[in-house]
Amino acid sequence: MNSLLILAQTDPQLWASRVTGTWSLTMLLPILLGAAAYLIIQEGVTRGLRWVLLGVLCLIGSIGLAVTFIPTSLDAWILFLFCSLATGGGVAFLTAREPVYAALGFATSVLSTCGVLFMQSALFIAAATMIVYAGATIIIFLFVLMFAQQSELRAYDVRLTNPYLAAAIGLIVMSSIAYCVTADGAFPNTKRDTTRSLSEAMSMSSSPDGLTLPAEVLTSNTPQATSGLGRSLYTDYLIAVELAGTVLLVATIGAIALATKPTAEAN
Amino acid sequence: MHDSTTQNLLVFAGLLFSVGLVGFLTRRSLILMFLSLEMMLAGVSVNLIAFSKHYGNYQGQVLAIMVLSIAACEAAIALALVVSLYRRKATLDVKEWGDLSETIVPKEVETVGSMETEAPSFPTLTPAGLDPLADPVPSEFKAELGAVPVIIDKKVEASSNV
Numbered sequence: 001m002n003s004l005l006i007l008a009q010t011d012p013q014l015w016a017s018r019v020t021g022t023w024s025l026t027m028l029l030p031i032l033l034g035a036a037a038y039l040i041i042q043e044g045v046t047r048g049l050r051w052v053l054l055g056v057l058c059l060i061g062s063i064g065l066a067v068t069f070i071p072t073s074l075d076a077w078i079l080f081l082f083c084s085l086a087t088g089g090g091v092a093f094l095t096a097r098e099p100v101y102a103a104l105g106f107a108t109s110v111l112s113t114c115g116v117l118f119m120q121s122a123l124f125i126a127a128a129t130m131i132v133y134a135g136a137t138i139i140i141f142l143f144v145l146m147f148a149q150q151s152e153l154r155a156y157d158v159r160l161t162n163p164y165l166a167a168a169i170g171l172i173v174m175s176s177i178a179y180c181v182t183a184d185g186a187f188p189n190t191k192r193d194t195t196r197s198l199s200e201a202m203s204m205s206s207s208p209d210g211l212t213l214p215a216e217v218l219t220s221n222t223p224q225a226t227s228g229l230g231r232s233l234y235t236d237y238l239i240a241v242e243l244a245g246t247v248l249l250v251a252t253i254g255a256i257a258l259a260t261k262p263t264a265e266a267n
Numbered sequence: 268m269h270d271s272t273t274q275n276l277l278v279f280a281g282l283l284f285s286v287g288l289v290g291f292l293t294r295r296s297l298i299l300m301f302l303s304l305e306m307m308l309a310g311v312s313v314n315l316i317a318f319s320k321h322y323g324n325y326q327g328q329v330l331a332i333m334v335l336s337i338a339a340c341e342a343a344i345a346l347a348l349v350v351s352l353y354r355r356k357a358t359l360d361v362k363e364w365g366d367l368s369e370t371i372v373p374k375e376v377e378t379v380g381s382m383e384t385e386a387p388s389f390p391t392l393t394p395a396g397l398d399p400l401a402d403p404v405p406s407e408f409k410a411e412l413g414a415v416p417v418i419i420d421k422k423v424e425a426s427s428n429v
Binding site: 038042069075076079080083086087090091093094099102103106109110113116117120121122124125128129132133136137140141144145148154155156157159160161162163165166167169170171173174177178181182187228229232233236237240244247248250251252254255256257258259261 | 273277292302318348
């Protein structure tokens, strides 16, 4: 309840000086509430609108609780908006019984994720994700869904496989991820140079622990431009790029071989 | 204290991964299972890019591009597989393809409350010409109009009339 008490404070100084990023059991609250929202909505889709509204309220409450754990800069608010949109799209994807609506929920989720990536200065990946996932994958799968869909809902779309057990598993996974990420010393706080070998990095560093680089080196290294990514991709990772191209070619051939109708003599 | 943006993003990545996991466990349509797999991959990409920003280099972004291209391959192959599976059984239900599962596990009976449409049962009549006691009604016999072709043997009728 610590976070709730802090939320109630109106003092902006106190608001800004909140300690974020240390694990506390109150972090379980929004996770639990989110899981409950998922279960209520997925029951409500077949029962009635009232249950769905209740579940959406639960989800909004969960998001509101999660707000108390983030710092309050404008950046963080926009990031949080994208994250909650993505989560809402994900819940819609999980609970919608019409496959087309589920695919649209997935598209919402992926587009919001692209916004998150955009804010992490990964412009090229945001654009590529938009094209590959939201463009190609969703459209093609919508085609297949409509090709396979009948006028009425199928039983396998209405009946989920044991949603309560799945929600429990997801709850455990999510809680353990949140714990591991927010525990003290979960990942190094300082920025380290991982582009060089260890000995080289240690030789050019003057910091006591040997790996932490001076700030001016890091600011010159900070990825900001897509051109730097391209240069890195086509110099340091050239073989990986070629291999990825080969895998794409093989996958194309395999997909064509699998999807064509078998000829009469093959049967 | 940690860099809180990185931390928030890691939690968000875990959230996307968990949503994808729950979707993969609950959904039964092959395509929607595949889409939840893609959502798990999106969570992994967010994770990689958060660390790329945190460490200030391009390694995470390069790895995310690799994940993206492999996901595209996977989408192509999975779509081809789904189409060829659909051609065989005309259903997207994943449980239809559980032929390798244990035979002692009883098959789950589909009971969908609102969707259930029972086939109406009609009273069966013994077809003409069969003794109802001595000769049980053949199982494939359906008491519907026109289910049993009635052959009118005109010669027999004519002879019996005479």
